[in-house]
Amino acid sequence: MKVFKFGGASVKDAQAVKNLGTIVKHYGSNDTLIVVSAMGKTTNALEAVVNQYANGGQGLQAALQVVKQYHKQIILELFLSEAHPAMLQFETTYKALLQFLETNTNTNYDFSYDQIIHYGELFSTQIIGHFLNQIDLEVSWLDARNYIKTNANYRRALVDMQVTERLILPLAETGKLMVTQGFIASNAEGFTTTLGREGSDYTAAIFGACLQAESVTIWKDVPGVLNADPRYFEAPELLERMSYNEAIELAFYGASVMHPKTLQPLQQKAIPLHVKSFLNPDGVGTVVHTQAGIHPQVPCYIVKKNQMLIQLSSLDFSYIVEENISDIFRLLHHFKMKVDVIQNSAITFSVCVDDLYNTLQDVVAHLQQKFKVQYTTNVALYTVRHYNTQAIALIESNKTILLKQRSQDTLQIVTQ
Known part of the structure; x- marks a missing residue:
């Protein structure tokens, strides 16, 4: 496989989508499982739906129409017919989304987020399944929620690997050739969960695995994997080979080319990952794969924008020791702050965090x-692996x- x-x-x-079909025909039309994300910026468009729905906004219908028209246009260009089974299936799936919006009584934002956002992956894989069949690639469509099982931590669910x-x-x-969705799963109650943004790699x-x-x-x-983000650095170099450990380090520090959790199950089974x-x-x-280090051996640059730097000092000039640090991390964990850098001295403690859920003010309070x-918003965190002068x-x-x-x-350097 x-x-x-x-x-x-x-x-x-x-x-x-046609290009995807060409790649699959040439490189993997048998014994291949295809994992597909939502099309284009659909996840962002569905997040607008979630926000309008959660806040009772007047723009809900307009936000829904953006999603609907975008997919209908792709279907029409691929299949040249309003009556094609791909269009009929899309309409059925879209109606299921509307039904959820009309009947849901659960007021938990994260729950609603997952029940809405996953339609992007359903739309994309259904369309692609029809297209692959049209170009004579017989494909089986799988619902990832029937296979990947998680806990009920909506928006960042933990997978039960066993x-x-x-x-x-x-x-x-x-x-067979199979197609399924990235990013989505389900819990023991049968509700949709998601694995975090960019979770399709995972x-x-x-x-x-x-x-x-x-x-x-x-x-x-x-x-492939570049040694720097071309949006911020000129002439980045291709890293042709690297070890699992090196890739995990880069992913942990925020390299956008892969999800931080992606490497762990592959490393355990010694399965090579190609980008x-x-x-x-x-x-x-x-x-x-299993080879050591990286090739070529060059500095690797990672940039994380819109970070928060929180700097603490003791009120009475007492030491900040293990008990204090434990309390700080417990608080950051409770408010789902992702910690990227820590630094402490006898009476100060600094932490650079990613405020994923806009809880900074609660943490500060x-x-x-x-x-x-003291805290500074909108800072940038630069990480350089294998740095030189x-x-x-x-x-x-x-x-x-x-x-x-x-x-x-x-x-690692935090700058303003």
């Missing part, structure tokens, strides 16, 4: 009960440095 994952950019319009593997493993014997890794696949390939709009360009399928790409608190100079140039931390292999 092989597992292919296609993200939103690779299925953003009719031409992109149950999930038991459900997925029989698929390895089918020998989905592909879960299926790959449970199927004991020969490889997992993530098809993206970049040549290739759907614009240039014959390109070298990047392979992540609680911290102020025990500490003097030139890399440090590049990052520090023309910036105000708020925090700097260096280990043998990794440099």
